Amino acid sequence: xxxxxxxxxxxxxxxxxxxxxxxxxxxxxxxxxxxxxxxxxxxxxxxxxxxxxxxxxxxxxxxxxxxxxxxxxxxxxxxxxxxxxxxxxxxxxxxxxxxxxxxxxxxxxxxxxxxxxxxxxxxxxxxxxxxxxxxxxxxxxxxxxxxxxx
Numbered sequence: 001x002x003x004x005x006x007x008x009x010x011x012x013x014x015x016x017x018x019x020x021x022x023x024x025x026x027x028x029x030x031x032x033x034x035x036x037x038x039x040x041x042x043x044x045x046x047x048x049x050x051x052x053x054x055x056x057x058x059x060x061x062x063x064x065x066x067x068x069x070x071x072x073x074x075x076x077x078x079x080x081x082x083x084x085x086x087x088x089x090x091x092x093x094x095x096x097x098x099x100x101x102x103x104x105x106x107x108x109x110x111x112x113x114x115x116x117x118x119x120x121x122x123x124x125x126x127x128x129x130x131x132x133x134x135x136x137x138x139x140x141x142x143x144x145x146x147x148x149x150x
Contacts, residue, residue, distance in 0.1 A: 001021070001054045001055060002018070002019065002020055002021055002051065002052065002053045002054050002055070003018070003019045003053055003054070003055050003056075003057065003148060004016060004017075004018050004047065004048065004051060004053035004055070004056045004057075005017050005018075005019075005056075005057045005058070005144045005145070005147040005148040006044065006056065006057070006058040006059065006082060006144055006147070007058075007059045007103075007140045007141070007143035007144045007147065008040065008044075008058055008059065008075060008078050008079060008082060009040065009074075009075060009078070009140070010037035010040065010072070010073070010074025010075035010076070010077060010078045011034075011035050011036070011037065011074045011075070012033070012035075013031060013032070013033045013138070013140045014031065014032045014040045014043065014044070014078075014140065015029070015030070015031050015137075015138055015139075015140025015141040015142070015143055015144045016029065016030040016031070016044070016047060016141070016144050017029050017030070017141060017144040017145050017148060018030070018047065018051045018053065019148060027132070027133070028051075029132075029135065029137055029141045029144075030043075030047055030141075031138055031140060031141060032044075036074075037074035037075070037077045037078045037081075040074075040078050041077075041078055041081040041082075044081070044082065044085075045085075045088075048085060048089055048092070049089075052089075052091050053091075053092065054091065054092065054093045054094070055092070055093060055094045055095075055096065056082065056085055056086070056092060056094070056095045056096070057095075057096045057097065057098060057147050057148065058079065058082050058095075058096075058097050058098075058147065059097070059098055059099075059100055059103050059143055059144075059147050060079065060097035060098065060099050060100065061075060061076075061079070061100055082095065083095055098147050098150050102150060103143060103146050103147060103150065106146055106149075106150060107142065107143065107146050110122075110142075110146070117132075117145065117146070117149050119132055119133040120132050120142075120145065130142050132145060
């Protein structure tokens with residue numbers, strides 16, 4: 001099975017990780033920084049065309065915030081586009097989501113060293129940060145990796 005995991009943002013940074021057929025060794029990280037949710041969706045569509053994942057999993061919002069922010073509507077639209085991918089690409093077997101209130105607590109435990117993901121390391125200091133199998137990754141790509149792990 002091939003997986004594409006997405007940490008979506010309608011107006012900021014969308015992070016993604018693709019895992020090839022064996023689900024472990026072959027992986028590729030992607031990131032898109034843009035203020036337009038349509039550009040994020042186009043980026044995701046191009047990755048889907050290129051990688052042909054069987055399963056797409058994205059970090060889903062709780063849809064309830066203590067405060068709304070400008071990117072909320074764009075995020076909702078982008079999530080709608082992600083959900084619709086299975087109707088556009090016949091090779092996608094499933095589109096699933098993991099709630100943000102599952103991802104964030106797990107990521108907090110990673111920061112504190114209470115949880116681990118094989119191949120994931122973090123080094124403190126300027127220019128260090130998170131690495132997955134020695135490849136530096138952003139916090140958005142880390143979220144996509146946590147989505148895959150969960």
